[in-house]
Amino acid sequence: GVVLALSGFQNPLRSQLRAAALAMGAAYRPDWTPDSTHLICAFPRTPKAARARAGGGLLVGPAWIWECQRLQRRLPCGPYLLDGSASSSSEGEEPEEAPPTPRPRPA
Template sequence: GVVLALSGFQNPLRGHLRAAATAMGAEYRPDWTPECTHLVCAFPRTPKAARARQQGGVVVGARWIWECQKQGRRLSCGPYLLDGSASSGSEGEEADEAPPPPRPSPKGKKGAGPPQM
């Protein structure tokens, strides 16, 4: 399963990310620990992101959570990876700061329950 920590996000966005991830079955940790599998970062080049990579974690942008939520399933991290190199330009960072998508309408809540991570 997914065990994640968040880095670089302020409330209310931080709370929205945490709620979206846990609603899909992810476990949340307030700080990066060795048991974490994913670090969701606002910025790719931070000490926390470097430590997560050194410990084998996957560092992704917030868009990964929003897209998993939108599609109702856990997606590959590949397109959402923040590699920490200069090639991760500011355009990607700005996109990760975007507010959460609109809440689904009541008719969208029919079905088998929340998507799973």
């Protein structure tokens, strides 16, 4: 599951992000911990972001939370990754579905 921490957000936005994530089943940590999987951050160049990167975490923007909430499902992190984070093909990340390959039409 998702275990997240937040970085760079002030209340009320911080509490809104936390509440949205918890409502979808994520666990919250007030700081980056060894069991954390995602850091939702406003800025990718902070000490907390550096700890998350060093711990193999995914750094994503807040849009990831809002879009997951809007669609009521966990979305791949790829489009929401912030600079310097692991790629979307990281272990533990759900693969994105490839678009169907167009088939040539008979002549």
